[in-house]
Amino acid sequence: MAQLKKVVDPFGEVNVHPAPGGKTRVVATILMEPHKEGAQTGIALDGSGSMAKLYGHDDGSGVLSPIFRKKTVSNEVAPVAQKICAYLARRIDADGGTTCIYWSTGENGGEIEVIGDLRADDAEQHVFGPPREFGTGTQLLPAVRYFVERFREAPWGFYVFITDGELHDLDAVKEYSVRLARDIAAGRRRPVKFVLIGLGPDANEGQMEELDDLDSGTPIDLWDHKLAKEMRVLQEIFAEVVDKNARVADHGRILDPQGRVLRDYAGTGLPAYLEFEVPAGTPYFTLDVNGTRVNQALSDQAQVPSSGPATPAPSQSATPPPLPATPPPLPATPPPIPPIDVAQEQEHWQEAMDVTHGQTSTEEQTAEDQTWRTIDFGTPGEDPGSDPNAPGGKKK
Numbered sequence: 001m002a003q004l005k006k007v008v009d010p011f012g013e014v015n016v017h018p019a020p021g022g023k024t025r026v027v028a029t030i031l032m033e034p035h036k037e038g039a040q041t042g043i044a045l046d047g048s049g050s051m052a053k054l055y056g057h058d059d060g061s062g063v064l065s066p067i068f069r070k071k072t073v074s075n076e077v078a079p080v081a082q083k084i085c086a087y088l089a090r091r092i093d094a095d096g097g098t099t100c101i102y103w104s105t106g107e108n109g110g111e112i113e114v115i116g117d118l119r120a121d122d123a124e125q126h127v128f129g130p131p132r133e134f135g136t137g138t139q140l141l142p143a144v145r146y147f148v149e150r151f152r153e154a155p156w157g158f159y160v161f162i163t164d165g166e167l168h169d170l171d172a173v174k175e176y177s178v179r180l181a182r183d184i185a186a187g188r189r190r191p192v193k194f195v196l197i198g199l200g201p202d203a204n205e206g207q208m209e210e211l212d213d214l215d216s217g218t219p220i221d222l223w224d225h226k227l228a229k230e231m232r233v234l235q236e237i238f239a240e241v242v243d244k245n246a247r248v249a250d251h252g253r254i255l256d257p258q259g260r261v262l263r264d265y266a267g268t269g270l271p272a273y274l275e276f277e278v279p280a281g282t283p284y285f286t287l288d289v290n291g292t293r294v295n296q297a298l299s300d301q302a303q304v305p306s307s308g309p310a311t312p313a314p315s316q317s318a319t320p321p322p323l324p325a326t327p328p329p330l331p332a333t334p335p336p337i338p339p340i341d342v343a344q345e346q347e348h349w350q351e352a353m354d355v356t357h358g359q360t361s362t363e364e365q366t367a368e369d370q371t372w373r374t375i376d377f378g379t380p381g382e383d384p385g386s387d388p389n390a391p392g393g394k395k396k
Helices: 077-092 120-125 141-150 170-185 205-212 234-238 342-356 361-369
Strands: 011-019 023-030 039-046 098-105 111-118 156-163 192-198 223-227 247-249 253-255 261-264 273-279 284-289 292-297
Touching: 011 234, 011 292, 039 077, 039 141, 077 098, 077 111, 077 120, 077 156, 077 234, 098 141, 111 120, 111 141, 141 156, 141 170, 141 192, 170 192, 170 205, 192 205, 205 223, 223 234, 261 273, 273 284
Parallel strands: 039 098, 039 156, 156 192, 192 223
Antiparallel strands: 011 023, 023 273, 098 111, 253 261, 253 284, 284 292
């Protein structure tokens, strides 16, 4: 299975699978915000030593010579944690408070440190500084167990884990996840969803994909993963939280690049969970819905035409307008050439030279390194009919 990185609105996730007969099976979701009665939410921040710089922690060490300028550090975890925690508390959590913890703290990274249950307004103001004691390893399983056991009776749990590096207990997490998925499938445990978010340049996406693609032998899909720098909007954390029975439009169609219909949802409504097949090598498919055609690539290298309004096919009975009896006369003299804007031409040339000689490379690199900080998380709206200042039920 391949999960595509370049996904366009309104899709949350697009996966492609090889299928028999020289075909490709496509599974795509329409991005939606879940509303589940009794939901409990949590966010767990990596507290291992490798996260120190991302927390803005300066241990005071450095080169003594003044010719080496010391880089300033800032807390890059806080804005991400504030936005995710506040959103979950305000929009998803049943009692309006998201549980926050540090994981991978202490000896061997096997301990957790509880921050508390934060309401949305509290989360937006919380500093989210470093833990009391950075961990000497990265152990995810204790944090997973903490949420599963604390909210054992919750009808549904949604928990986000933020990390910057490599998990040291991946096999143990996979074994636990398989057992948990089987218990959920058998009705012995309540359903949960885990999302692992990689922050910074050293996040091991290979391990994240192993969890995301974990086969438990059941229909239960516990894990999803995201890289913060690739997220378009915060709501992408819900890309796999889709009700297969939900309908997002009264009708819609899936088309191939030639405009042929692959799936027609007339009469049944367009579901939020789409599944269909295309011939192997098909570069993209088109979602035709509500007068708009959205083109989604089926590989991250495919060239895809721009999406836009659906254009009706020309009528076969239409006749072209008659040609004029005589062609219009040519102008007596050619139109004058507009004068050159010298200042503008110089500016354009200078810009081209700056790029050629790499004068903007440092700024571009800085912008690329900080791409995740510009994610449009959106402004979470308040749930209609609820009072955000009203005290919520205390988590148990």
